[in-house]
Amino acid sequence: MDEPGVSLDLARKAGYTFTLLSDPDAKAIRRYNLLHPKGGPDGHDISRPAEFLVDRTGTVRWTNFTEDIRVRARAAEMLAAAQAIN
Amino acid sequence: MPNQRANRPLWLGALFLVLAFLVGAVPFFAQIPGQQAIPWLNPLLGAVAVVFFIRGLLLAIRQPGLYRGKAAAWTLTILSSVLFLFSLFAYYASRHIPDAKAAPQMGQKAPDFELKDTSGQPVSLAQLLAAPVNSGKTGPQPKAVLLVFYRGYW
Numbered sequence: 001m002d003e004p005g006v007s008l009d010l011a012r013k014a015g016y017t018f019t020l021l022s023d024p025d026a027k028a029i030r031r032y033n034l035l036h037p038k039g040g041p042d043g044h045d046i047s048r049p050a051e052f053l054v055d056r057t058g059t060v061r062w063t064n065f066t067e068d069i070r071v072r073a074r075a076a077e078m079l080a081a082a083q084a085i086n
Numbered sequence: 087m088p089n090q091r092a093n094r095p096l097w098l099g100a101l102f103l104v105l106a107f108l109v110g111a112v113p114f115f116a117q118i119p120g121q122q123a124i125p126w127l128n129p130l131l132g133a134v135a136v137v138f139f140i141r142g143l144l145l146a147i148r149q150p151g152l153y154r155g156k157a158a159a160w161t162l163t164i165l166s167s168v169l170f171l172f173s174l175f176a177y178y179a180s181r182h183i184p185d186a187k188a189a190p191q192m193g194q195k196a197p198d199f200e201l202k203d204t205s206g207q208p209v210s211l212a213q214l215l216a217a218p219v220n221s222g223k224t225g226p227q228p229k230a231v232l233l234v235f236y237r238g239y240w
Binding site: 004007008010011014017018019020021022023027028029031032033034035036039040046047048049050051052053054055056058059060061062063065067068069070071072073078082085086 | 125180181183184185186188189190191192193194195196197198199201202203204205206209211212214215218220227228229230231232233234235236237238239
């Protein structure tokens with residue numbers, strides 16, 4: 001939900017080299033049916049956490065939908081899912 | 087002071103309270119791998135602390151000649167109970183999220199979208215799947231794209 005400028009700060013501080021996209025209007029979040037209305041701090045709309053691995057054909061090959069916002073997909077899990085795609 | 091004993095449950099309770107605090111509130115410990123996989127660790131440690139404090143409190147009330155620390159036991163019992171309820175609420179709140187049944191599932195097409203990257207350039211999923219551009223450089227076609235909808239920077 002952050003604006004691009006906020007994401008730029010985050011990417012610089014954390015040293016992210018992957019593509020970091022901003023969805024301040026929750027366009028993609030809504031399209032993926034992940035909106036948590038008023039779920040964020042201060043009652044803002046926010047995304048529910050979710051991870052998808054999409055192959056070249058645009059097909060979803062792996063997903064992770066946590067039940068707890070503090071628990072996310074682990075890097076090793078995502079790497080294994082990616083390695084399973086050829 | 088003859089025949090006085092240390093109120094050990096109070097010290098054990100304090101140990102668990104410190105552990106619960108470290109696990110729940112100190113970012114360094116919160117980032118230890120595995121910690122995030124067991125979100126109930128914090129309320130559990132808190133509950134153990136409360137039990138020890140109540141035990142210490144009962145000792146101090148029932149045998150005041152033998153066990154001291156009644157005022158401390160009251161304070162620690164109430165404090166740890168409040169913190170325990172708070173961590174229980176945090177545990178509940180972090181699980182109180184919509185389900186993802188309507189989200190794209192395995193085998194389905196991932197809906198395309200176009201969003202701005204950190205430099206304000208629009209980027210679509212189709213573009214990421216074909217020839218991703220990052221920091222002005224175009225990369226080769228990847229095997230796959232990992233989409234992460236994050237919430238909180240962890």
